[in-house]
Amino acid sequence: MAQVLIIYYSRGGNTKKMAEIIAQGIKGEGVGAIVKDVKDCSVDELLKYEGIIIGSPTYYGTMASEIKSFIDESVKLHGKLEGKAGAAFSSSANIAGGNETTILDILNAMLIHGMIIQGDHQGDHYGPVAIGAPDTRATKQCQRLGVRFAKLLKRL
Numbered sequence: 001m002a003q004v005l006i007i008y009y010s011r012g013g014n015t016k017k018m019a020e021i022i023a024q025g026i027k028g029e030g031v032g033a034i035v036k037d038v039k040d041c042s043v044d045e046l047l048k049y050e051g052i053i054i055g056s057p058t059y060y061g062t063m064a065s066e067i068k069s070f071i072d073e074s075v076k077l078h079g080k081l082e083g084k085a086g087a088a089f090s091s092s093a094n095i096a097g098g099n100e101t102t103i104l105d106i107l108n109a110m111l112i113h114g115m116i117i118q119g120d121h122q123g124d125h126y127g128p129v130a131i132g133a134p135d136t137r138a139t140k141q142c143q144r145l146g147v148r149f150a151k152l153l154k155r156l
Contacts, residue, residue: 001030001031001032002031002032002050002051002150002153002154003031003032003033003034003048003049003050003051004023004026004031004032004033004034004049004050004051004052004053004085004149004150004153005033005034005036005041005045005046005048005049005051005052005053006019006022006023006026006033006034006035006036006053006054006055007036007037007038007041007052007053007054007055007067007070008035008036008037008038008054008055008056009037009038009039009055009056009057009063009064009066009067010037010055010057010091011057011064012057013133014057014091014130014132014133014134015055015056015057015089015090015091015130016035016037017133017134018055018089018091018128018130018134018138018142019035019053019055019089020035021134021139021142021143021146022053022055022089022128022142022143022145022146022149023035023146024143024146025142025143025144025145025146025147025149025150026146026147026149026150027146028146028147028150029146029147029150029151029154030150031051031150031153031154033146034049038066038067038070039066041070043070043073043074043076043077044077046074046077046081046084047077047080047081049084050084050085050153050156051084051085051086051087051149051152051153052081052084052085052086052087052110052115053086053087053088053089053145053149054067054070054071054086054087054088054089054106054110055088055089055090055091056088056090056102056106057090057091057092057102058090058091058092058093058097058098058099058101058102060098061097061098061101061102062098062101062102062105063090063102063105063106067106071106071109074109074113077113078112078113079113079114081110081113081114081115082113082114082115083114083115083116083156084113084115084116085115085116085117085118085149085152085153085156086107086110086113086115086116086117087107087117087118087127087145087149088102088103088106088107088110088126088127089103089127089128089129089142089145090102090103090106090127090128090129090130091129091130091131091132091134091138092129092130092131093131093132094131095131097131099129099130099131100126100129103126103127103129104126107126107127116152116156118148118149118152120144120145120148122144123140123141123144124141124145127145128141128142128144128145129141130142
């Protein structure tokens with residue numbers, strides 16, 4: 001069975017909630033999902049999973065330093081993540097908080113690693129976003145990502 005690692009950083013708990021909702025969507029499709037706080041995850045673990053999803057709150061239009069440090073450390077795996085599926089999600093304090101730029105920064109790193117990224121023609125095109133705690137809209141987008149990501153892994 002394919003396995004997905006969902007890594008997040010969450011100071012206030014909103015990004016963690018999003019990670020858990022995404023995991024439910026993945027598991028509902030019969031794919032395994034592990035949710036880990038970035039502080040409890042080593043970069044070498046990325047090699048064990050077919051899919052990697054990273055979530056971060058948005059700070060000054062980009063990812064939290066804890067996520068950035070993790071991604072920077074992943075340079076030692078350059079070329080070894082090729083062909084794995086990737087996705088990202090973010091939360092912020094307000095509507096123009098920079099969620100999309102945060103997600104795109106994470107996806108850029110995944111693309112440089114040679115990972116496979118799937119956009120979404122509906123809703124949150126780059127990945128789920130929440131303003132504060134995940135509301136009904138954000139919850140649906142997180143569930144949608146989980147289901148779509150699991151289906152992508154099955155096709156790969």
